């Protein structure tokens with residue numbers, strides 16, 4: 445694990461890309477280095493009964509080293525194991541809060557619920573399975589003190605992942621780079637530190653289908669990266685199989701790129717051009733050379749090909765239409781069934797209900 449580029453972080457701010465420290469950073473960095481921020485850790489948990497009792501003690505130890513005002517917001521994302529019961533000893537004392545969602549809403553929604561309820565000056569999101577090392581919290585906070593509003597951890601090594609997953613990640617990031625105007629840093633996940641201003645911006649976004657990796661990049665702010673090598677999952681299995689990852693990638697692409705729609709138009713244009721050229725060639729061949737008009741096989745092949753292309757792109761249109769339908773239904777992104785435990789951070793608690801935005 446290594447902190448990368450701490451002295452010259454990569455800023456999303458184009459003004460700072462020319463080199464040197466952004467002028468605002470001097471002011472921010474000096475005010476931030478003078479105060480100890482309150483810290484919220486947001487931990488989505490789906491069937492993590494075996495991992496949370498290992499994570500919480502080390503995470504609490506780290507937080508105590510960094511600040512005297514902290515909270516850990518665990519989002520029980522409709523777990524079917526004993527995750528909630530396992531948390532009980534920590535929920536009796538101040539500091540650990542659990543939001544029990546009414547069912548499994550998925551990691552993106554669980555993260556959204558955590559961000560909506562976190563109260564810290566600084567919010568850190570991390571997984572419950574100890575794949576996000578808590579020792580990185582200190583260097584992340586150092587980067588925040590130096591002026592970064594968002595510090596994201598980048599996986600330095602993906603060799604432990606399956607070849608299919610790595611290939612999928614490569615294709616996904618290439619597509620996003622080519623087809624989207626926002627720049628999503630490759631191999632950065634949900635392990636990140638965010639200043640209150642970033643969290644407020646994320647929480648104010650009205651969309652329901654949330655692709656967090658894209659939204660982090662979309663909101664902008666001064667960002668820097670820290671490299672790490674994730675250890676294997678402590679216990680249990682990943683909730684993201686090939687199907688879930690494919691669906692996540694599809695929602696990322698449809699949320700941040702119109703490339704598939706443009707491809708449809710481009711392919712339609714090229715095929716129409718080929719069809720017209722072929723039609724003209726057949727006519728010229730018939731009238732000038734007296735050649736036979738090609739038979740039914742050509743027609744059947746042509747028909748099948750064009751029907752296939754049309755169906756494919758009706759499917760692409762359907763994907764986008766489905767996303768629009770999800771948005772117009774205006775359903776809440778998650779429902780908090782119960783809120784347990786109490787925070788150490790001194791603020792009135794947010795309302796218990798789901799937050800329809």
Ligand code: UDP
Nearest residue numbers: 488489490521550551554571572682683684
């Ligand atoms: N998770 C969640 N809801 C889900 C699936 C996963 O809250 O529906 C949580 C999970 O408990 C973990 C984090 O999201 O804390 C990352 O999940 P996982 O380790 O399965 O993903 P991977 O590390 O394989 O990307």
Ligand code: MG
Nearest residue numbers: 571573575677
């Ligand atoms: Mg994991």
